[in-house]
Amino acid sequence: MKNIFITIGLFFLSYLFIHAQQSHVVVISVDGFRPEFYKDPSWGMVHLRQAMTEGAYSDGVRGVFPSVTYPSHTTIVTGVKPIKHGIYYNTPLEPEGATGRWYWEYDSLKVPTLWSAAKDAGLTTACVMWPVTVKAPITWRIPEYWFLPQEKGAPKDVVGGMSKEAHPAGLYEEIRDNVNGKMAADYFTSDVNNARMTAYLIRRYKPSFTAVHIADVDHAEHEQGRDGEQVRSAVASADQAIKTIVDAVEKAGIKENTTIIVTGDHGFVDIHTQLNPNVLLAKSGLIDPKNKTHWKAFFHSSGGSSFLHLKDKNDTATLEKVKEILNSTPSGLGKLFQIVDRSGLDSIGSDPNASLALAPIQGVTFGNDVNGELLSAVKGGTHGYFPNFKEIETGFVVFGKGIRKGVVVNQMGLEDIAPLIAKLLGINFPSADGLLYPGLLQK
Numbered sequence: 001m002k003n004i005f006i007t008i009g010l011f012f013l014s015y016l017f018i019h020a021q022q023s024h025v026v027v028i029s030v031d032g033f034r035p036e037f038y039k040d041p042s043w044g045m046v047h048l049r050q051a052m053t054e055g056a057y058s059d060g061v062r063g064v065f066p067s068v069t070y071p072s073h074t075t076i077v078t079g080v081k082p083i084k085h086g087i088y089y090n091t092p093l094e095p096e097g098a099t100g101r102w103y104w105e106y107d108s109l110k111v112p113t114l115w116s117a118a119k120d121a122g123l124t125t126a127c128v129m130w131p132v133t134v135k136a137p138i139t140w141r142i143p144e145y146w147f148l149p150q151e152k153g154a155p156k157d158v159v160g161g162m163s164k165e166a167h168p169a170g171l172y173e174e175i176r177d178n179v180n181g182k183m184a185a186d187y188f189t190s191d192v193n194n195a196r197m198t199a200y201l202i203r204r205y206k207p208s209f210t211a212v213h214i215a216d217v218d219h220a221e222h223e224q225g226r227d228g229e230q231v232r233s234a235v236a237s238a239d240q241a242i243k244t245i246v247d248a249v250e251k252a253g254i255k256e257n258t259t260i261i262v263t264g265d266h267g268f269v270d271i272h273t274q275l276n277p278n279v280l281l282a283k284s285g286l287i288d289p290k291n292k293t294h295w296k297a298f299f300h301s302s303g304g305s306s307f308l309h310l311k312d313k314n315d316t317a318t319l320e321k322v323k324e325i326l327n328s329t330p331s332g333l334g335k336l337f338q339i340v341d342r343s344g345l346d347s348i349g350s351d352p353n354a355s356l357a358l359a360p361i362q363g364v365t366f367g368n369d370v371n372g373e374l375l376s377a378v379k380g381g382t383h384g385y386f387p388n389f390k391e392i393e394t395g396f397v398v399f400g401k402g403i404r405k406g407v408v409v410n411q412m413g414l415e416d417i418a419p420l421i422a423k424l425l426g427i428n429f430p431s432a433d434g435l436l437y438p439g440l441l442q443k
Contacts, residue, residue, distance in 0.1 A: 021257065022206075022208060022254075022257060023208065023257055023258075023259070023401065023402075023424055023425055023426060024206065024207070024208055024209070024210070024249070024254050024257055024258040024259070024401075025208070025209050025210070025258070025259050025260075025261065025421050025424050025425055026198075026202070026210045026211075026212075026245060026249065026258060026259070026260045026261070027076070027209075027210070027211040027212070027261045027263065027417075027421065028198075028211075028212055028214070028241075028242055028245060028260065028261070028262045028263075029073060029076065029130075029211070029212065029213045029214070029263055029264055029265060030214055030217055030238045030242075030262065030263075030264045030395075031069060031213065031214065031215040031216075031217060031218035031264060031265055032215075032217040032218035032220075032221045032264060032265070032266065032267070032268055032383070033217065033238075033262075033263065033264025033265070033394050033395045034226075034264070034267045034268065034393070034394065034395055035058070035059060035060050035061075035393060035394075035395040037235055037395060038052055038057065038262075038395060038397055039057075039059075043232065043235050044232065044235060044236045044239065045235060045236070045238075045239040045242075046239060047239050047240070047242055047243040047246070048239050048242055048262060048397060051242075051246065051260070051397070051399045052397050052399065054399050054405060055397065055398050055399025055400065055403045055405060056397075056398050056399070056403055056404060056405070056406065056407035056408065056409070056440050057395075057396060057397045057398070057407075057408060057409075058395065058396040058397075058408070058409040058410070058411065058412050059408060059409070059410050059411060060390060060393035060394075060395070060410075060411050061263065061264075061393055061394045061395060061396045061411070061412055061413065061414055061417075062387050062393060062411060062412070062413050062414065063075075063265065063266050063267075063387040063392065063393065063394055063414050064081050064082055064348075064349060064350075064387065064414060064415075065082075065305065065340075065345075065348045065349070065350045065357075065359075065386055065387055066089060066302035066303065066304070066305040066307075066350070066384040066385075067265070067266040067267075067304070067305075067383050067384055067385055067386075067387050067392050068089065068090050068265070068266065068302050068303060068383060068384045069090055069131060069215075069218070069265050069266070070087050070089065070090045070102065070103050070131045070132060071085075071087050071088060071089065071090075072264075072265030072266055072394075072414060073130060073131040073132065073213065073265055074087040074109065074131065074132050075414045075415050075418075076211075076263065076265075076414060076417050076418065077113045077114045077115065077130075077211070077418060078109070078111050078112070078113050078114075078415075078418060078431070078432065079415050079416075079417075079418030079419055079422075079429065079431065079432025079433055079434040080111055080349075080415060080431070080432060080433045080434075081348070081349025081350075081415060081433070082349055082350055082351060083345075083346065083349040083350055083351070083352050084110065084111055084349070084433070085109055085110055085111050086108055086109055086110035086111070087103050087108060087109065087132055088307075088350065088351035088353075088354075089103070089300065089302050089307075089351070090102055090103065090302065091103070093298070093300045093309055093353075095287075095292060095295050095298035095300075095309070095311075096292045096293050096295075097292055098368070099148070100148045100149075100156075101148070102131075103131070103132055104131075104132065104134045104143070104144070104145045105132070105134045105135060106132055106133055106134055106135050106136035106137075107135060108132065109132065111431055112429070112431045113136075114209060114418055114421055114422065114425075114427075114429065115127075115133075115136050115137050115138050115209075116137050117422065117427050117428065117429045118208060118209050118425065118427060119137045119139075120427075121425070121426075121427040121428070123207075123208035123209060123425065123427065124139040124140075124205065124206075124207045124208050124209075125137075125138045125139050125140070125207050125208065125209045125210070126138065126139060126140040126141070126198075126201045126202075126205065126207040126209075126210045126211075127140075127141055127142065127143065127210070127211045127212070128142045128194050128197045128198045128201070128210075128211075128212040128213070129142060129143070129144040129162075129190075129194050129212065129213045129214070129215075130143065130144060130211045130212065130213050131144050131213060134165050135165075138167065139205075139207060140167070140168075140171060140201050140205055140207060141165075141166060141167040141171070142162050142166050142171065142172060142175070142197060143162070143165050143166075144213060145161040145162065145164075145165045146158040146160075146161035146162075147160050147161050147164075175197050175200050175201070178200060178204075179196050179197060179199075179200045190214070190215065190216060191214040191215075191216045191234075191237050191238055191240075191241045192237070192240075192241060192244075194212055194213070194214050194241065195212070195214065195240075195241035195242075195244040195245055196244060197212075198210060198212040198244075198245050198248070199244050199245055199247070199248030200248075202245070202248045202249055202252050202254075203248050203251055203252045206252050206254055208425060209421070209425060212245065214238055214241050216234040216237055216238065217231065217234040217235055217238050219234070220233070220234040221234075221268040221380075221381045222380050222381055222382065223380050223381075224380060224381070225268070225270040225271070225379070225380050225381035226268050226269070226270055226381055226391070242262060245260075246260060255400075256401065257401050258400050258401055259398065259399070259400040259401045259402055259403060259424050260398070260399055260400050261396070261397070261398045261417065261420075261421070262395070262396070262397045262398075263394065263395060263396045263397070263414075263417060264394035264395055265394055265414075266383040266384075266387075266392060266394050267383065267390075267391050267392040267393050267394055268381045268382070268383055268391070268392075269304060269362050269363065269381060269382060269383065269385060269391055269392060270362075270363065270380075270381050271363055271364065271365045271378050271379070271380060271381060271382050272363050272364075272377065272378065272379065273336070273363060273364050273365070273375060273376070273377065273378065274364070274365050274366065274367050274375070274376045274377075274378045275306075275333075275336060275337070275360065275364055275365070275366055275367070275374065275375055276366070276367045276368070276369040276370075276372065276373070276374055276375075276376070277299040277301075277306055277358060277366065278298060278299050278368060278369060278370045279369065279370065279371070279372065279373070279374045280325050280326075280329070280374065281295075281297050281298070281299065281322070281325070281370075282370045282371070284321065284325055286318060286321065286322070287370055289370045289371050292370070295311055296310065296311050296312070296315065296318045297309070297310050297311070297318050297319075297321075297322050298311075299358070299366070299368070300354075300368070301366035301367055301368050302366075302384040303365055303366065303382040303383050303384030303385070304359070304360060304364075304365055304366070304382055304383060304384035304385030304386075304392075305357055305358065305359055305360075305366065305384045305385060305386065306357065306358045306366040307350070307351055307354040307356075307357045307358075308322060308354055308355045308356045308357065308358075309353060309354060309355065310355055313353070313355075319355050319356075322355075322356075323339075323356075326339060326358075330374075333374075333375075335361070336360055336361055336364050337358045337359060337360040337361065337364065338358070338359050338360075338386075339356055339357075339358060339359075340356060340357040340358070340359050340386065341356050342354075342355065342356060344357075345357060348386070348387075359385065359386035360385070362385070362389070362391065365378060365382045365384075366384075393411075394414070396409070396412065396417070398420070398440065401424070402424055402441055402442055403440060403441065403442065404439065404440060404441060404442050404443075407439055407440055409437060409439075409440070412435075412437065413434060413435070414434075415432070415433055415434035416434040416435050416436070416437065417434065418432045418434055419432050419434045419435065419436035420436055420437070420440065423436055423441070
């Protein structure tokens, strides 16, 4: 019996030693994360600013087009832009009526991910509410997914969706029973809940690669714009969520071998006017407002952008008609947006199926409405804009194992994060197009 206890003890010590030597990377994505949140002390990100002094950061991260959540998060874990990875928008093109679906499923991807590369390398992974991870090859998975409401106006069932698509089966219930208890699925508690779920997975399983998505800041910015009481409260809550996860790394005994990256998906712009370009198409007979199955062209809008799709991709006559409509818009309307042609979309790495896109000036957003007014008043904030100005940039802070202290990258691309993660984990990831900045790494 004594020998059995000795054997068990040696096995346990060996297990701890192995985990203590492995490299770990934790990525925390704050939806709507902006560089001023950690550069300007008035925003109150006390914990992140303290951690930043021991690591490196960027003055701004250029995003993808459209600069929205799902394409952006997919670029973070693939190192390529939407034109390659296949997640072009948050929601699929549905000109005949929106169903409420998002791009939840991992099999929508067209390229390898850090999840698949880590699995091939024999490493364990975990995610909490990370987009496009339903059925992903992730060891411990709580994906971002929700049941669509059965009745119009009913709330979406986030908790039920997480439970159904968690892997392994019962993981959500395990976390609930050990950490959170019954969770409320609302924007006032989700950051706290997601951070506690992530902390549990780190302490319990010590994954090599963990990624979590927290979204309260984005929700507040949509409501109030770039600043406001709700926004500042949400930023402080995100900072506390980050601290919860950082503390979990220390409690798990893996701090010395862990690198933590705090980043986001896009910045934010205050808005005042919504433009509905499909109203122009309907008035020109390219969309039948009474029968949405009858359409030749449709603008798929993503906040600060709108992408033209043709029912027949080879219908050059309709494309030319749309261009004529845009070039002969009512007086003054044309100054609200620029037209991005196919070559421009190729250059920025956008949806290869779109014929062109509209990129508005700051303050203007797009809608999908076919009926109603061409222009309407709105308030709050949005994103989705062409990523060529400071306000739409997201942020990046990295600290921990292997990171050179005090480095500031003036500007980097969202696609540059994946090569850094792969390097820190010691895995091969040749499919990424992003640049690895060697100056971020300790020699």
